[in-house]
Amino acid sequence: MGQKECEEAVSDNRPVNLDLSQFSFPLPAITSVIHRATGLILFVGVAFVLWAFQESLSGEESFNAIKSVMQGFLAKLILWGILSALLYHLVAGTKHLLMDMGIGETLEGGKLGAKITLVVSIVLILITGVWIW
Amino acid sequence: MVANITSLGRSGLYDWMVQRVTAVVLAAYILFLLGYFVATPDLSYADWNGLFACTAMKIFTLMALISLSAHAWVGMWTISTDYLKNSVVRFLFQGTCGGIMFVYFVWGIQILWGQ
Numbered sequence: 001m002g003q004k005e006c007e008e009a010v011s012d013n014r015p016v017n018l019d020l021s022q023f024s025f026p027l028p029a030i031t032s033v034i035h036r037a038t039g040l041i042l043f044v045g046v047a048f049v050l051w052a053f054q055e056s057l058s059g060e061e062s063f064n065a066i067k068s069v070m071q072g073f074l075a076k077l078i079l080w081g082i083l084s085a086l087l088y089h090l091v092a093g094t095k096h097l098l099m100d101m102g103i104g105e106t107l108e109g110g111k112l113g114a115k116i117t118l119v120v121s122i123v124l125i126l127i128t129g130v131w132i133w
Numbered sequence: 134m135v136a137n138i139t140s141l142g143r144s145g146l147y148d149w150m151v152q153r154v155t156a157v158v159l160a161a162y163i164l165f166l167l168g169y170f171v172a173t174p175d176l177s178y179a180d181w182n183g184l185f186a187c188t189a190m191k192i193f194t195l196m197a198l199i200s201l202s203a204h205a206w207v208g209m210w211t212i213s214t215d216y217l218k219n220s221v222v223r224f225l226f227q228g229t230c231g232g233i234m235f236v237y238f239v240w241g242i243q244i245l246w247g248q
Contacts, residue, residue, distance in 0.1 A: 017218075040212065050240055050241060057244060063178040
């Protein structure tokens, strides 16, 4: 059977892939998507972190070299970016663990949790920015 | 129940648990390091090298590396099964992620013990 016959042979009330661009996302959905996106960013960011880690432990000279590289604007921006992704991922992950324990599992709790996640991580990201510069 | 041969533990519940246990280890490690950086604003090579010369810190770092590998695998697997509908593309993506994760893991061990 071809694909067309297969599609006709099954009933019509099967789940379909919804067109996500047609939906307005509730806040908890947005914070969940950012949690995933930051996870992906961190997966790539680990390469930079390991490289810096390696250089920092390769001897006093390369330690000082890394230290002076980290004074540059671009390096600070990359560091801030990785730390921002990390902090958001950490805060959103902590919210997940709390919800696993049964805290804030209601609809209202979920909405409040999403707001708290955003506010707390934005505050932490700003503090980190000040700390880096 | 759908058995999925690419998921880490071949069971969603197992992967769910791995994701959380590794998350706690990673959170502890990250908070420790951030605290260390905040507490020592003018970090010297002697301090830094001394910290990672400790057996306890090597163990803690290795724990974090293992946790990172498992945590990232479950996370990337979850993303790929949600968004990549084409099985060949998904398999290649998962394979690439697994490969990168393995490189990170071996590289991390080499940094810890290979210097």
